[in-house]
Every structure is written in C-alpha cells, then in structure tokens.
Amino acid sequence: xxxxxxxxxxxxxxxxxxxxxxxxxxxxxxxxxxxxxxxxxxxxxxxxxxxxxxxxxxxxxxxxxxxxxxxxxxxxxxxxxxxxxxxxxxxxxxxxxxxxxxxxxxxxxxxxxxxxxxxxxxxxxxxxxxxxxxxxxxxxxxxxxxxxxxxxxxxxxxxxxxxxxxxxxxxxxxxxxxxxxxxxxxxxxxxxxxxxxxxxxxxxxxxxxxxxxxxxxxxxxxxxxxxxx
Numbered sequence: 001x002x003x004x005x006x007x008x009x010x011x012x013x014x015x016x017x018x019x020x021x022x023x024x025x026x027x028x029x030x031x032x033x034x035x036x037x038x039x040x041x042x043x044x045x046x047x048x049x050x051x052x053x054x055x056x057x058x059x060x061x062x063x064x065x066x067x068x069x070x071x072x073x074x075x076x077x078x079x080x081x082x083x084x085x086x087x088x089x090x091x092x093x094x095x096x097x098x099x100x101x102x103x104x105x106x107x108x109x110x111x112x113x114x115x116x117x118x119x120x121x122x123x124x125x126x127x128x129x130x131x132x133x134x135x136x137x138x139x140x141x142x143x144x145x146x147x148x149x150x151x152x153x154x155x156x157x158x159x160x161x162x163x164x165x166x167x168x169x170x171x172x173x174x175x176x177x178x179x180x181x182x183x184x185x186x187x188x189x190x191x192x193x194x195x196x197x198x199x200x201x202x203x204x205x206x207x208x209x210x211x212x213x214x215x216x217x218x219x220x221x222x223x224x225x226x227x228x229x
Contacts, residue, residue, distance in 0.1 A: 004071045006167050006199035007033040007056055012065035014051055025051050027222040028065070035166075036197040038190055038212055040204055043219035049203045050093075052219075053169045056201065057091050058082040069167065087114050090165030090198075092173045096152045098144045104131060104155045105140040111162030130158035133188060135181065149176045157185060161192065168192070170202040179208060186212050 014026040025048045033039055041049050054060050055067060055074075062075040069085050077085075090111070098107045109127040112118070118126070131140050134154040144152055153176040160168060168189065174182035186209045192198050210216060216228040 005032045006035050006037075006070060007031075007201070008066075008068045009056075010066040012052075012055070012062070012067055014048075014055065014060070014063050025222050026055075029222070029224055031217065031224060031227075033167075033199045033201055035199055036193050037214045038193050038200040038202070040202050040210060040213040040216045041219060042204060042216060047219045048222040049219055050171055053091075053093075053171055053201065053203060056167075057089055057169050058086050087163075088166045090160030090163055090168040092153075092157050092160045092168070092170040094172050094175060096144070096156045098152055098155055098159075100144050103141050103143055104136060104147065104151075107144070107155055108159045108162050111159040114163045127158070127162050130162045131155070133161075134158045134185065150178065150181065153177060154181070154185070161188075164196070166196075166198055168198055168200045168202075170200065172203055172205065174204065174206050174209060182206065182209065 009032070010030050012026055012029040013024065015022050015024050017023050029052065041052070043049055051060070055062060056069060058069070058074060065075070067074045070088060072081055072085055074082070105127055108131055109124055112123040112126040115123060128140060131137060134157055136151060136154055136158070139147060139151060144155070147155065153173065157173060170189070174185060177185060189200055189202070190212045193200050217224055218226045
C-alpha cells in the first residue's frame with residue numbers, strides 16, 4: 001500500500017466579503033504535504049497564509065478547488081467528516097485561545113482528552129509531560145492571567161502536541177518567544193515530525209528557524225510563488 005499525502009491541495013481559491021467588497025485572498029493554490037514533512041510557509045502579512053491554515057484545519061468551508069486531508073475531501077464535506085479530521089490535527093495560533101478559568105495543566109489536558117481510549121491518569125500525565133517538554137514544569141497550576149505572553153504560547157503549543165496529532169498547523173509559533181526558547185520549540189516540532197510521522201505546516205517570519213524545514217514555500221498575493229527544498 002502506498003502512503004497517501006497528509007494534505008493535497010489543487011486549484012484552491014478563497015474570497016472574503018460579498019458583492020463590491022468581495023476580495024480574493026487565495027488564488028489557485030496547489031501543493032502537497034507528505035507524512036513527517038516539515039514545511040515552512042513564508043510571505044508578507046495579508047498574503048493569505050493564515051487563511052490557508054484555517055482551510056486545511058477545517059475551520060472554514062472550501063469555496064472553490066480541492067483540498068483533502070488524510071485522504072478525506074473537504075469540498076462539500078459534512079460536519080461529521082470535518083470533526084473526524086480535526087481530531088487528528090494540532091493547531092497553534094497566535095491568539096493562544098486558552099481557557100481563562102483553567103490552569104496550564106488543565107488547558108493542555110484538553111488536547112490529551114481527545115485521546116479517548118486512554119485513562120484519565122494517562123491523559124493527565126501526558127499533559128504534564130508536554131508542559132515539561134516546553135519548559136513549564138513549574139507553571140502547571142497557574143491560570144493564564146498569571147502567565148507571560150511567551151508562557152501562554154508554550155501552553156498552546158503543549159496543548160496541540162498533547163493530542164498526538166498527525167498534522168500540526170502552526171501560525172508564527174515562535175513570535176512571542178526569545179531566541180533560545182524558540183529554537184527549543186522548533187527542534188521539538190522537528191522531533192515530533194521524525195518520530196511520529198507528523199506533518200508540520202508552519203507560517204513564520206522568523207529567519208532563525210528556516211534550517212529545520214524540509215521545504216520552504218513562499219506565498220505572495222494569495223499565490224504560491226516558489227518552493228525551496
């Protein structure tokens with residue numbers, strides 16, 4: 001059996017707004033991401049990078065073109081199909097999206113709770129393991145308002161990894177981190193890709209981490225204009 005691509009995109013286009021305010025943000029995007037591949041997506045702000053991530057992550061409906069994730073076609077997909085796919089995807093976005101009433105450990109356990117075949121203790125231990133991996137072993141019981149911006153980012157990263165994803169989508173994951181911590185995080189993501197065949201698609205403007213990529217894809221004005229391996 002030939003392994004299928006984690007992500008296959010063909011002629012994907014997307015618009016925002018209606019009538020006179022309608023604006024095209026993606027123009028006939030086509031690409032593939034293979035299992036275990038680390039792809040960095042670069043380009044100026046507003047060129048469509050985050051929109052592409054949200055479409056792959058099933059957070060928006062496909063308007064035109066084809067997009068399949070783990071062999072499941074998303075154009076016209078049912079809500080049930082999108083939910084099934086989403087359980088295999090880890091997402092790290094700039095807003096952190098932590099629940100303010102939960103501790104760092106509880107926020108991360110929301111990721112491991114997706115692994116319903118594991119006991120509560122194993123899911124809790126997995127959450128603690130990932131918090132230690134991102135350097136927050138002493139902050140587990142803190143609420144988000146007691147954490148710095150960089151610490152919140154690391155909690156969000158740990159939560160995404162705790163779900164044992166087969167695809168990780170990351171939007172500027174090192175933007176709130178110092179150079180040393182940022183390097184540790186991207187090395188962790190690279191290890192995840194190698195050890196668990198997890199595909200990684202990361203939007204970044206950080207030139208310090210380009211060396212981790214198997215491939216660098218540049219986007220401009222909603223189009224993919226180059227790919228460097």
